[in-house]
Amino acid sequence: FYSKEVTVGDKGHIIILGAGLVGSLCAVVLLKKGFKVHLYERYQDIRSIPSTGRSINLSVTSRGLRAIKALGGSLYDDIVQNLTTKVMGRIIHMPDSKVLFQRYGKDDTEHNYSVSRIELNKFLLNAAADAGAELHFDHALVESSDFNDHRDVGAELHFRTKNGDLRVNAACPVIACDGAGSRARYALGRSGLTEFSEDLLTRGYKEVLFPKPENPEGFGAKGEDGGEPCDGRFGLHIWPRGDHMLMALANRDGSFTGTFYMDNEGEESFASFSDTPEGRAKCSEFCQKHYSEAIPLVGGLDSLVNQIVQNPTGLLGTVRTSKWAVKGKVLLIGDSCHAMVPFFGQGCNCGFEDTLWLSRLVDEFCCDEGQVNLEKCTGDNFAKCFAAVEAARKPSADAICDMALENFVEMRDKTGDAKFQVMKKIENRLENVFPSKFRSRYAMVCYGGEGNVSYANAKELGVVQWQILEKLWDIAGGVSQEQVDTIDMQEAEKLIDQLLLPKQKELGMDLSTIRH
Numbered sequence: 001f002y003s004k005e006v007t008v009g010d011k012g013h014i015i016i017l018g019a020g021l022v023g024s025l026c027a028v029v030l031l032k033k034g035f036k037v038h039l040y041e042r043y044q045d046i047r048s049i050p051s052t053g054r055s056i057n058l059s060v061t062s063r064g065l066r067a068i069k070a071l072g073g074s075l076y077d078d079i080v081q082n083l084t085t086k087v088m089g090r091i092i093h094m095p096d097s098k099v100l101f102q103r104y105g106k107d108d109t110e111h112n113y114s115v116s117r118i119e120l121n122k123f124l125l126n127a128a129a130d131a132g133a134e135l136h137f138d139h140a141l142v143e144s145s146d147f148n149d150h151r152d153v154g155a156e157l158h159f160r161t162k163n164g165d166l167r168v169n170a171a172c173p174v175i176a177c178d179g180a181g182s183r184a185r186y187a188l189g190r191s192g193l194t195e196f197s198e199d200l201l202t203r204g205y206k207e208v209l210f211p212k213p214e215n216p217e218g219f220g221a222k223g224e225d226g227g228e229p230c231d232g233r234f235g236l237h238i239w240p241r242g243d244h245m246l247m248a249l250a251n252r253d254g255s256f257t258g259t260f261y262m263d264n265e266g267e268e269s270f271a272s273f274s275d276t277p278e279g280r281a282k283c284s285e286f287c288q289k290h291y292s293e294a295i296p297l298v299g300g301l302d303s304l305v306n307q308i309v310q311n312p313t314g315l316l317g318t319v320r321t322s323k324w325a326v327k328g329k330v331l332l333i334g335d336s337c338h339a340m341v342p343f344f345g346q347g348c349n350c351g352f353e354d355t356l357w358l359s360r361l362v363d364e365f366c367c368d369e370g371q372v373n374l375e376k377c378t379g380d381n382f383a384k385c386f387a388a389v390e391a392a393r394k395p396s397a398d399a400i401c402d403m404a405l406e407n408f409v410e411m412r413d414k415t416g417d418a419k420f421q422v423m424k425k426i427e428n429r430l431e432n433v434f435p436s437k438f439r440s441r442y443a444m445v446c447y448g449g450e451g452n453v454s455y456a457n458a459k460e461l462g463v464v465q466w467q468i469l470e471k472l473w474d475i476a477g478g479v480s481q482e483q484v485d486t487i488d489m490q491e492a493e494k495l496i497d498q499l500l501l502p503k504q505k506e507l508g509m510d511l512s513t514i515r516h
Contacts, residue, residue, distance in 0.1 A: 002158070002164075002165045002166060002167040003163065003164030003165055003166070004163070004164065004165075004166050004167070005166070005167045005168075005169070006166070006167075006168055006169070007168075007169040007171055008038055008168050008169070008170055008171065008172070009038065009154075009170055009171040009172030010036075010171060010172060011172075011374045011377045012034070012035055012036055012372050012374050012377055013035065013036040013037075013038065013171075013172040014030055014035050014036070014037055014038070014172055014173050014174075014175060015037075015038045015039075015040065015157070015168075015170050015172060015173070015174045015175070016030075016037060016038070016039045016040070016174075016175050016177060017040050017141055017157075017174060017175070017176045017177060017178045017182075017183075017184055018040075018041060018042075018176065018177035018178035018179055018182075018334075018336070019039050019040075019041035019046070019121075019125055019128075019135070019137070020041075020121060020177065020178075020179060020334075021117070021120060021121055021124060021334075021348055021351065021352075022177040022333060022334035022335070022348075022351035022352065022354065022355060023039065023041070023175075023177035023178070023334075024039075024121065024124035024125045024127070024128045025067065025068065025124050025352060025355050026175060026177055026333070026355045026358065027039050027128040027131070027133045028071060028075075028124065028127045028128050028131055028133075029067070029071065029355050029358070029359045030362070031128065031131035031132055031133060032071060032131065033359075033362065033363070033367055033370060033371055033372050034371045034372040035372050036132075036134070037128070037132070037133045037134065038133075038134045038136070039128060039133045039134065039135050039136065040136045040139045040141070040157075040159065041135070041136065041137050041138075041139065042138070042139060042140035042141065042178070042183075043137065043138070044137050044138055045125075045135070045137045046118065046121055046122055046125060047122050047125060047126065049118075057114050057115065057116060057117065057249040057251065057257045058114075058115060058117050058120075058342075058345065058347070058348050059087065059112045059113065059114060059115075059236075059249075059345030059346075059348075059349075060079075060084065060112070060113045060115055060120075060348060060349060060352075061112050061113070061345070061346075061349050061446035061447060062446070062447045062449075062515065062516050063346075063349050063352075063353060063445070063446055063447060063448060063449040064346075064348055064349025064350070064351075064352035064353060065079075065080075065113075065349075065352070066352075066353070066356060066449055066450075067352040067353060067355050067356035067359070068352070070356060070359065075127060078123070079115070079120065079123060080113065083115050083116065083119055083120055083123060083252070084113035084114060084115045084252075085113065085114045085115075085233070085234070085249075085250045085251065085252055086111050086112075086113060086114075086234050087104070087111055087112040087113060087114050087234060087235060087236050087249065087250070088101075088103055088104065088108065088111045088230055088234045088235060089101055089102050089103035089104045089105075089111075089230060089235060089236070090102040090104075090235060090236050090237075090238055090411075090415060091219075091220055091221050091230055091232065091235035091236065091237045091238070092221075092238050092240065092415050092416065092421075093237060093238065093239045093293055093294070094240075094416055095241065095290075095416070097293060098224070098225070099220070099221045099222065100221055100225075100227050100421060101220070101221035101223070101227055101228045101229065101230040101235065102415070102421065102424050102425075103228065103230075103428060104442060104443070104446065105443055105446075105447065105516065106428065106431045106432050106435065106439075106440075106443065107432065109516055110443065110447055110515075110516045111234075111516065112236075112345065112446060114236075114249040114250055114251075116251065116252075117348075138161055138162050139159040139160075139161050139166070140159060140160045140161075140183070141157060141158070141159055141178060141183040141184060141187075142158040142159065142160060142165075142183060142187075143183045143186035143187045143190055144158050144187070144190075145157045145158045145183070145184065145187040146158075146187070146191070147174075147184075147187060147188055147191060147193060147326055147329050147330050148191040148192075148193060151329070151379070152327050152328050152329070152378075152379025152380065152382075152383060153171075153172060153173055153327070153328040153329060153378075153379040153382060154169070154170050154171050154172070154329060155170045155174055155329050155330060156168070156169060156170070157170050157174070173328055173329065173330070173331070173382045173386075174329060174330040174331075175330070175331050175333065175358075176330060176331065176332045176333070176336045177333055177334045177336060177351070178336050179334070179335045179336060179339070180198075180317070180319055180335045180336070180339035182332065182335070182336035182337070184330065184332060184336060185319075185321060185332055185336050185337065188323075188326065188330070188332075193323065193326050194321055194322055194323040194324070194326075194332075195321075195322040195323070196319060196320060196321040196322065196337075197318075197319070197320050198317055198318075198319050199317055199318045199320075200315055200316065200317040201316040201317060201341065201408075202263060202264060202265070203244075203261055203262060203263050203264060203316060204261070204262075204264045204270055204313040204314055204315060204316060205259050205260060205261045205313070205314045205316060206259070206260045206270065206307065206308055206311045206312070206313055206314070207257065207258070207259060207260075207307070207311055207314075208246070208248075208257075208258035208259065208260050208298060208304065208307045208308070208311070209255065209256075209257060209258065209298075209307065210248055210255055210256035210257070210258050210297050210298055210299075211255055211298075211299050212253065212254035212255045213232070213254075213297060217231050217232055217233065218232060219232025219233070219237070219297065220232030220233070220234075220235060221235070225481055225482070226480065226481035226482035226484070227425075227481055233250050233254070234250070236248075236249055237249075237256070237258075238411055238415055239290075239291055239293075239294055240411060240412055240413065240414075240415045240416040241290050241291075241412075241416075242412065242413055242416075243262065243263065243268070243412075244260075244261060244262035244263070244268070244290070244412075245260075245261050245262075245411065245412045246258060246259070246260050246261075246291055246294055247259045247260075247261070247411075248297075256297075258298070260308060261316075261412070264313065268286060270308075270313050273286070273308055273309050274309065275309040275310055279309055280305055280309055283305045283308050283309055284301060284305050287301060287304050287305060287308070288301065291304070316341050316342075317339065317341065318339065318340055318341060318401050318404075318405065319335065319336075319337065319338060319339035319340075320338065320398065320401065321336075321337035321338065323390070324337045324386075324389070324390040324393075324394065325383075325386035325387050325389065325390045326386075327379065327382075327383045327386075328378070328379040328380065328381070328382030328383040328385075328386060330386075331358070331386040331389060331390070333351065333354040333355065333358065333389070333393075334350075334351035334354055335347065335351060337397070338350065338394075338397035338398070338400075338401055340400060340401045340404040340405075341404045341405055341408055342404070343404050343405070343407040343408040343410075343411055344400065344403055344404040344407045344445060345446075346400050346403075346404065346445065346446075346455075347404075349446075350396075350397060350400050350455070353393075353396075353449060354389070354393055354397075356449075357389055357392050357393055358385075358389050361385045361388045361389055361392070362385055364385070364388075365381040365382070365384050365385040365388075366381050366382065366385060395454070395456040396454045396455035396456045397455070398456070399454075399455040399456040399458070399459040400445070400455040400459075402459065403441075403445065403455070403458075403459055419473070419478075421481065422473075422479060422480065422481055422484065423469050423470075423473060425481060425484045426469055426472060426473070426479075426484055426487055427440050427465070427469055428440070429484055429485070429487065430468075430469075430492055430496075431443065433489055433492075434492075434493060434496060435511075436511060436512055437493075437496050437497075437500065437501060437504075437511070438465065438496055438500065438511075439511050439514050440465070441458055441459070441461070441462030441465060441466075443514055444457075444458035444461065444462070444511075444514060445458050447514045447515060447516055448513070448514050449513075450510075450513035451509060451510030451511070451512065451513030451514070452507065452508045452509050452510065453509055453510070453511065453513060453514055457507045457509055460503070460507065461500070461503055461504065461507060461509065464499055464500055464503050465500060467499065468492070468495045468496060468499060468500060471495055472487055472488075472491070472492055472495070475488065475491060476488075
């Protein structure tokens with residue numbers, strides 16, 4: 001029984017499910033083209049929630065920001081100038097107290113940005129509202145929603161609201177941006193229209209707040225032992241400790257939002273660090289053993305222990321979905337079809353890139369010169385558009401999900417390995433000496449997107465690149481950080497020409513398009 005039934009939509013209308021980062025940006029993109037957008041969100045209006053001064057930070061890079069830049073106007077500059085902090089690379093805090101810097105790009109012109117998830121979400125939601133989106137908060141989609149009727153466009157959406165259950169006859173396409181727990185995905189799965197997996201890690205995370213340090217510059221890397229220096233305010237801080245690690249990203253007010261990752265169950269785990277005298281004592285001993293240098297930065301041992309034993313544990317997992325689109329009825333994008341673990345910092349960027357491809361393909365099938373053409377808003381055209389988005393994006397979404405899991409091992413284990421640190425320095429030298437022929441996999445992932453530098457191609461090319469680094473290491477008989485400049489660049493170029501350039505040509509990649 002539904003307390004209310006309504007019909008929503010017509011030609012030129014689109015329903016978006018989810019007013020998070022991807023849903024809000026998607027709404028702005030479509031509104032700019034002249035579509036009428038109806039945006040449904042399960043939670044209350046995030047803009048009405050008072051700021052607590054702390055929020056999980058996320059990493060945005062030029063790959064994801066390209067979707068915002070394509071909108072024109074001041075949105076891109078407003079975000080970068082008012083919401084973000086530069087992140088130049090990793091600042092690795094070793095168990096022996098050494099602090100090393102590992103840059104992201106080839107030089108200072110390439111970097112990532114740290115941004116508060118909630119502040120970015122508020123900004124994009126305001127932009128959607130200003131552009132004319134019709135907003136519906138406290139509307140939780142139910143998986144009994146039906147996308148399986150005879151129509152080419154349209155669906156029956158079921159919502160739970162504060163005022164009772166609502167049935168919406170959607171007379172227009174639906175774009176589901178409703179996150180990792182997507183009820184739209186569940187509804188499609190329930191009807192046999194798609195299949196999906198949700199693979200959770202046995203590890204979880206807890207947020208740890210670092211107050212603004214008295215000397216934030218001193219929190220960084222000094223550039224010792226042949227390494228480069230980096231101001232502590234401009235790095236992703238990592239304390240790699242094998243089975244567990246601590247990370248921290250700067251906030252605009254000078255504080256840092258940290259994230260502690262470890263096993264959920266076991267001898268040293270979140271379960272064993274309970275909020276009891278015994279659990280606190282165990283956690284205290286653990287922190288002093290593994291994170292003694294981080295303790296004063298968090299505000300002392302009691303502060304670190306309190307946050308670990310009291311803060312909620314977050315889940316880490318990967319969502320993979322076999323089919324994203326059904327006719328011209330519905331398209332899944334963002335975390336609703338490809339949620340990933342956060343260790344490559346690409347979840348938001350991948351979702352934003354989904355909207356960029358959607359924008360391009362909507363232009364192709366349903367618009368003239370970037371503006372909606374109602375005569376082209378047919379079920380057949382939307383079906384072609386949605387299928388094209390899935391075909392273009394799914395291989396790359398699968399690839400970045402894989403690479404994010406690989407990067408977990410890299411950040412947790414390999415960043416603390418001496419050989420790996422040298423290999424990354426050799427990699428950086430190659431991309432500076434041969435910028436048109438060699439770019440790191442990290443740079444391809446974060447600063448690519450054009451020139452066929454997709455996630456999928458970056459993953460494939462990255463395998464060959466690492467083989468070249470291994471060969472150079474073997475030829476040199478192993479080198480230290482200080483000896484990286486002795487690597488034979490003629491031999492390096494020969495290997496690049498023999499092994500890498502043919503693969504680039506086969507994949508149709510143009511590395512010159514990789515830029516911040």
